[in-house]
Amino acid sequence: MSKTPGDEVRCQIARTLDVVGEKWSLLIVRNALRGQTRFSEFRDQLGIPTDILTARLATLVAGGILEKRSYRDAGSRERASYHLTEAGHALNLVIAAMVQWGDEYNPSPYGAASIVIDAESREPLELEFVGADRSPVSGNDVAFLPGPASTDTW
Amino acid sequence: MSKTPGDEVRCQIARTLDVVGEKWSLLIVRNALRGQTRFSEFRDQLGIPTDILTARLATLVAGGILEKRSYRDAGSRERASYHLTEAGHALNLVIAAMVQWGDEYNPSPYGAASIVIDAESREPLELEFVGADRSPVSGNDVAFLPGPASTDTW
DNA sequence: GGTCTGAGTTGGTTTTTCCAACTCATGTCA
């Protein structure tokens, strides 16, 4: 999904999907959030075809999600690795939302494959809607409106 | 993305992507969250090819995101319409996460095309990570771990 | 010089997406 469908290039959702909406992209980011950085790690853990992996890594680098660096293992030549940028790390919001939705509405009989925790206290975390005063708001009360840049008619 | 890539069928993210990861799916859900229900509304607002729209609506119905109903306008015959289920409505979590990420890391020069507000107070909302005691946690401190059902090795 | 390894490329097939044109069942209007 390289080009934004609909809405020209205005909608945040469509523009977010431009960067991470292609097949495999978010799974690569998930694995990066787990600390993976190498071509071979992504390939082996995800089972992604290598040409697609090459293409996705390039898209994610171009989109400012990953940063390409070099590393060198003892006794090996220099090789490429991929590290999340700040923007890439911030995609934990989107990924956590998917984990949370999946846990609630599409649970696996095998249990959770990903859990989200506070890196320090190790306690599990949830995503919640909050107002300006930080008071929680139920997801049922949330409304989506076209913003100032929307071309939608209502 | 009908079949889950990688991880067999375990990972919540991959399973969430099974339902909403195909091109256009999330945009249809976004428009449904805005209140749209008809084939022609989705087609006209999104500019999606009609055969793809047919296929996506079927996938979303099969996935429990949309419910197919009938409606009848005065002077017209009965026709189909599509309404979010509870699970579908709950995808506002994922969509809000994308809106929020897009606003912060990939803003449009034209401004926001979607805004998220409290349906009653009309105040803007944000998504936030919270611990069990509802105390906020910075996104920087969030860790993702493979859960009990993960096949990953570390 | 021969072999190994990580990180890709390349060629060819399969699957999706896209687009335009067409269908189908009902309803209105003359």
Place this chain on the structure above:
DNA sequence: TGACATGAGTTGGAAAAACCAACTCAGACC
């Protein structure tokens, strides 16, 4: 009654993306 309109799709064929297996390439190590 027949001509036309409308929403909701189908269908056929072209273009793009994904998939797979086999291959390359450069440096390390023996």
